[in-house]
Amino acid sequence: MTAPDDSLETVRSVTNEGYKYGFVTDIESESAPPGLNEDTVRFISAKKDEPQWLLDWRLEAFRHWQKMESPEWAKLNIAPIDYQAASYYSAPKEGPKSLDEVDPELLKTYEKLGIPLSERAALAGVAVDAVFDSVSVATTFKSKLAELGIIFCSFGEAVREHPDLVRKYLGTVVPQGDNFFAALNSAVFSDGSFAYVPAGVRCPMELSTYFRINAAKSGQFERTLLIAEKGAYVSYLEGCTAPQRDENQLHAAVVELIALEDAEIKYSTVQNWYPGDAEGRGGIYNFVTKRGACRGNRAKISWTQVETGSAITWKYPSCLLEGDNSVGEFYSVAITNNRQQADTGTKMIHLGRNTTSTIISKGISAGRGQNTYRGLVRVQPKAQNARNYTQCDSLLIGDRCGAHTVPYIEVRNPSARVEHEATTSKISDDQLFYCQQRGLSKEDALSLIVNGFCREVLKELPMEFAVEAQKLLAVSLEGSVG
Amino acid sequence: MLEIKNLHAKIAEGREILQGIDLNVKAGEVHAIMGPNGSGKSTLAGVLAGKPGYEVTDGTVTYQGKDLLALSADQRAREGIFLAFQYPVEIPGVNNMYFLRAALNATRRHRGEPDLDAGQFLKAVRAKLKELEIGDDLLQRGVNVGFSGGEKKRNEIFQMAMLEPKLALLDETDSGLDIDALRLVANGINKLRAPDRAMILITHYQRLLDYIEPDHVHVLSAGKIVMSGDKSLATELEKRGYAMLGDAAA
Numbered sequence: 043m044t045a046p047d048d049s050l051e052t053v054r055s056v057t058n059e060g061y062k063y064g065f066v067t068d069i070e071s072e073s074a075p076p077g078l079n080e081d082t083v084r085f086i087s088a089k090k091d092e093p094q095w096l097l098d099w100r101l102e103a104f105r106h107w108q109k110m111e112s113p114e115w116a117k118l119n120i121a122p123i124d125y126q127a128a129s130y131y132s133a134p135k136e137g138p139k140s141l142d143e144v145d146p147e148l149l150k151t152y153e154k155l156g157i158p159l160s161e162r163a164a165l166a167g168v169a170v171d172a173v174f175d176s177v178s179v180a181t182t183f184k185s186k187l188a189e190l191g192i193i194f195c196s197f198g199e200a201v202r203e204h205p206d207l208v209r210k211y212l213g214t215v216v217p218q219g220d221n222f223f224a225a226l227n228s229a230v231f232s233d234g235s236f237a238y239v240p241a242g243v244r245c246p247m248e249l250s251t252y253f254r255i256n257a258a259k260s261g262q263f264e265r266t267l268l269i270a271e272k273g274a275y276v277s278y279l280e281g282c283t284a285p286q287r288d289e290n291q292l293h294a295a296v297v298e299l300i301a302l303e304d305a306e307i308k309y310s311t312v313q314n315w316y317p318g319d320a321e322g323r324g325g326i327y328n329f330v331t332k333r334g335a336c337r338g339n340r341a342k343i344s345w346t347q348v349e350t351g352s353a354i355t356w357k358y359p360s361c362l363l364e365g366d367n368s369v370g371e372f373y374s375v376a377i378t379n380n381r382q383q384a385d386t387g388t389k390m391i392h393l394g395r396n397t398t399s400t401i402i403s404k405g406i407s408a409g410r411g412q413n414t415y416r417g418l419v420r421v422q423p424k425a426q427n428a429r430n431y432t433q434c435d436s437l438l439i440g441d442r443c444g445a446h447t448v449p450y451i452e453v454r455n456p457s458a459r460v461e462h463e464a465t466t467s468k469i470s471d472d473q474l475f476y477c478q479q480r481g482l483s484k485e486d487a488l489s490l491i492v493n494g495f496c497r498e499v500l501k502e503l504p505m506e507f508a509v510e511a512q513k514l515l516a517v518s519l520e521g522s523v524g
Numbered sequence: 525m526l527e528i529k530n531l532h533a534k535i536a537e538g539r540e541i542l543q544g545i546d547l548n549v550k551a552g553e554v555h556a557i558m559g560p561n562g563s564g565k566s567t568l569a570g571v572l573a574g575k576p577g578y579e580v581t582d583g584t585v586t587y588q589g590k591d592l593l594a595l596s597a598d599q600r601a602r603e604g605i606f607l608a609f610q611y612p613v614e615i616p617g618v619n620n621m622y623f624l625r626a627a628l629n630a631t632r633r634h635r636g637e638p639d640l641d642a643g644q645f646l647k648a649v650r651a652k653l654k655e656l657e658i659g660d661d662l663l664q665r666g667v668n669v670g671f672s673g674g675e676k677k678r679n680e681i682f683q684m685a686m687l688e689p690k691l692a693l694l695d696e697t698d699s700g701l702d703i704d705a706l707r708l709v710a711n712g713i714n715k716l717r718a719p720d721r722a723m724i725l726i727t728h729y730q731r732l733l734d735y736i737e738p739d740h741v742h743v744l745s746a747g748k749i750v751m752s753g754d755k756s757l758a759t760e761l762e763k764r765g766y767a768m769l770g771d772a773a774a
Contacts, residue, residue, distance in 0.1 A: 470613075471577070473613050473615055475613075476615070477615070477627075478596070478601065479575075479597055479601050479606075480624075480627035481598055481630040481631045482627060483630070486630070487598075490626065493617070493618070494615055494617030494667075496617070497618075
């Protein structure tokens with residue numbers, strides 16, 4: 043039995059729960075004063091005991107950012123953001139040295155989230171790095187992974203322990219000045235995850251980072267760097283939650299993936315930041331830059347995302363297909379309910395010969411949600427025989443929501459073949475009645491239909507998380523049928 | 525089991541379709557409701573199953589001692605009412621087996637019975653397939669997705685067999701079927717006849733009744749039952765056509 047087949051049972055247990063991750067952990071934390079200037083950048087860098095080169099790198103990013111404007115091209119209606127009002131660093135006061143020293147309050151928080159950090163209780167086959175506000179609090183299974191030469195640790199630790207690797211790859215996929223939010227992140231990023239899989243090694247477990255914003259009036263700016271050497275394989279998953287708060291909180295992350303020859307990286311996200319209330323008060327502003335480079339021949343990068351949370355989602359996980367015969371994939375489910383807005387999609391940049399990319403995007407809009415797929419497929423002159431297949435499906439629930447599809451296709455090589463299919467459908471009363479006539483409640487019927495609609499994407503998720511994702515879909519759509 | 529008294533119903537914000545239906549159905553009985561197009565046959569099935577879009581303006585429906593009209597569509601289903609759809613609905617991406625297990629477990633939970641796990645369910649499925657003499661080719665496909673007309677109807681009958689309803693409403697189950705498919709479906713229905721189960725067959729043509737022998741036949745015309753009788757009434761209708769209704773009214 044596959045995981046998706048258990049959804050209804052689990053869905054039943056979570057419907058009517060609302061956003062169950064909205065609690066706040068009472069923990070003493072140390073924050074930077076609100077505001078953003080060069081001193082803030084220096085403060086963060088000093089807090090983290092960083093080498094001079096990294097401080098310089100941050101400052102360069104900050105100077106870029108100061109000259110940049112917040113992008114306006116997305117189909118998002120965003121109130122002006124006061125970047126001077128937020129705090130750019132927050133960390134639990136008692137920094138842990140090892141798992142045994144982690145503050146019990148923190149452990150409880152992650153247990154509530156269903157992420158046990160003690161290795162005895164840990165999820166089978168999943169190594170977890172937990173990032174709480176600005177710092178990584180615990181990484182499980184480290185020693186076991188180290189036996190294979192796999193490095194999996196917080197970003198800060200990577201800077202201390204593996205500076206050469208960080209320096210070699212940091213910013214090579216997403217340069218500091220890439221865009222407004224990437225520049226902001228590069229200047230003030232606090233922590234994040236780092237993973238390195240050596241040549242020929244197949245990482246035996248899922249690597250996972252769990253992000254939690256806890257402190258009020260703070261943003262989270264984490265940075266993830268993943269390197270798969272020649273012939274390596276790694277599957278990586280990130281999950282995110284935040285307390286329920288009335289004000290908007292900023293999350294601007296950068297993720298860089300590097301896959302060398304014959305390497306494969308599978309990157310999955312279940313994003314469940316607090317979406318705001320039914321009237322659109324509060325919620326996370328999620329501005330994320332994710333990009334992977336297939337640097338070697340036959341490299342493969344696959345993005346899977348389930349985006350259910352956040353008030354605003356601005357996110358385009360992309361692939362640079364540099365190596366010949368390299369492969370890029372993007373599988374996405376994005377849900378907007380109530381007043382949520384999402385502008386999300388991907389960029390597939392074909393540079394090498396015989397490169398192929400697949401894009402499957404499923405957008406679900408309910409309430410007054412606005413959902414936009416925005417995707418670029420670019421075939422460069424040298425990308426002989428490039429292939430792309432894109433499928434964008436939108437599902438509407440109710441008549442006050444919106445779905446939009448904005449594909450950009452740029453082909454500079456005549457041998458390319460690019461296909462784009464798009465559909466928009468509405469959940470019909472007939473479908474709901476059919477399910478109800480077989481005994482399913484209206485909520486269960488809706489969740490069943492939506493899960494069916496998303497099936498092609500959900501089956502790409504690692505088994506451990508497929509069920510969680512389905513639960514989320516049900517919770518996110520609560521109250522969207524009368 | 526089912527007692528319909530003076531039932532009036534209209535399409536929401538539309539004309540009245542049912543204009544005073546009276547019908548009594550006892551456990552174990554098979555009733556056929558025949559009538560020309562537009563006489564209200566499918567509306568009757570829809571109103572009994574709780575399909576949205578209809579408004580009951582008068583009358584009562586009592587099902588196993590309960591006020592049926594006060595129950596939602598899914599409650600009615602869990603109470604044992606099954607509607608075999610004239611046009612079964614496609615649900616893309618939802619596995620047929622999975623759908624059926626979810627439906628069956630919803631009903632079992634309602635009856636206070638434990639859920640069937642995947643293994644137990646599969647066993648039950650195999651047993652029913654054998655009993656109905658139908659293949660397992662539809663099980664792993666999406667619910668009704670890309671099914672032929674015959675496959676859809678066969679799937680409805682299979683669902684009915686699995687859900688073991690008390691009252692089955694079969695809405696034009698014979699429509700669009702070739703003779704082989706019709707025989708298969710009729711055979712399934714006959715096997716599901718049981719002393720504690722009632723069935724209402726809604727059909728335009730008599731031919732389904734060549735395979736399924738009803739206990740009672742009713743003729744619906746302009747929202748009312750205008751004639752009732754035994755199976756010979758169906759044969760007479762077949763011979764004389766619905767034009768004979770004019771005679772009856774005279």
